[in-house]
Amino acid sequence: MSEAFSLRDHLFNAATLGQLAEEFAVGVPGFDAERFLATVLPQLPELGLLHRLEALADGIEAQLAGDFPTMADQLTAAMPPPLDPALRDDDFGRFIHAVPGILAVRHGLEDHRDRALDLLYAATQRFSMEFYIRPFLNRWPEETMAQLALWAEDDNYHVRRLVSEGTRARLPWARAITLDPLAPLPLLDRLHADPARYVTRSVANHMNDIAKLAPEVVIARLAAWRAEARQTPKELTWITRHALRTLIKQGHPGALELLGYRADAPVTAQLSLAAQRIARGDPLEFDVSLTAPEDVPVLVDYVISFRKADGRLAPKVFKLKQAALSAGAPLTLRKRHRLKWDATTFRLFPGGQRLGLQVNGRLVAEAEFTLLD
Known part of the structure; x- marks a missing residue:
């Protein structure tokens, strides 16, 4: 039997740490690569992914200058070349290069804010500093936001993406920020017109975060962007759909209208189940027929209300079809739909x-069905 894939072992191992040690040995006179590896490698098996990052930073810091300005110069000197500026997407960088961000927060946050932000600027061109800009937003909100406004105009798309990704109210895995989500x-407003999908994807995800808190604000902003026409129609359509995905699942009328879908579209529907009693291991199968007296675009979802342990029904929305109905043509x-009884994140319970x-x-x-245990 093959061993399960381990992301933390893939990211942090003798080969990747050896490369990091070599970069510091080349960039920082006197850096002892063997000492670094002998100190850090034995710790890895007992540590989770994010704790491994901290262990890397500890091992590097032990051989750097004690004063932060000199440390920052050393960290900069040891950086690999920037990520390929010719790419436009999916170039996140390597986790081993998060060390400058960790040390910028540890030693630059309070007394060396500007030098620390300069270090993050350089580092994010090698690995995204979205986690490490957030402590600066909490400690120095006005000053950091002013810096981000300048970075939003930067030539490097990794820097521009950091402006959006680092300020997301609900950034996965990241510490919370006290910044007003709006x-x-x-x-x-500036970044939605960016030519790089890496940036516009972040903008769309950011807007989806805000939509959970202030849906009307997001809908109005997206409509304003459409009126400004600074982004290409195709890309803005993609941004809009991605930004409104949560609201669309919720059936928000304003979001649907912005995408061209009328909530009051005169659609007649028929829904039929292949079986109303479904045994463990069998799928949920159903047929749908839609008709309309006029041509109308439709966004078709299906909602399964699963029974919980306490007997309540909890709805979960799934995509089915995006189409254009022709008048009178079904x-x-x-x-x-495969029913995953053994899913790690969602448990099925028998019953209605x-x-x-x-x-x-x-x-x-609507239709009712029963899961048999």
Whole structure:
């Protein structure tokens, strides 16, 4: 049997740490690569991913100058070449190069803010500093936001992406920030027109975060961006869909209208189940038929309301079809949904469940089914 893939072992191992040690040995006179490896490698098996980053930083810091300005110069000297500026997406960098960000927060946050921000600027061109800009936003919100406003105009797209990604209110894995979630909107006004998908994806994810808190603000902003026409229509359509994905699942009328889907579209629906009693291991199968008296675009989702341990039903939305209905011409769809009894993040419970069909955010048909244990 093959061993399960381990992300932390893939990212942090003798080969990757050896490369990091070599970079510091070349960039910092007197840096002892063997000492670094002998200190850090034995610690790795007992540490999780983020704690391994801290161990790397500890091992590097032990051989650097004690004063932060000199340390920052050493960290800069040991950096590899910047990530390829010709790329436009999916170039996050390598986790081993997070060390400058960790040490910038440890030693530059309080007394060397400007030098620390300069270090983050250089480092984010090698590995995203989205985690490490956040302590500066908490400690120095006005000064850091002023710096980010300048970075939003930078030539390097990694720097521009940091402006959006680092200020996200709900950035995964990251520490919380006290910044008003709406405060970055002027920065997103600039960045939504960026030519790099790496940047615009961050903008869209950021707007999706804000939409969970202030949906009307996001819808109005996206409409304003459309009116300004500074981004290409194709890319702005992609940004808009990605930014509104949570609201679309919720059937938010304003979000659907912005995408061209009428909540009151005159659609008639029929929903039929292949079986109303489903045994463990069998899929949920159903057929859908949609008709309309006029041509109308439709966004079709299905909603399964799963029974929880306490008997409540909890709805979960799934995508089914994006299409254009022609007047009087039926659209027929068939779906086979695998029911994952053994999923690690969601447990199924036997008993009555509900399937709903949602068209342009409006529930148009329902059916009941039972899961048999």
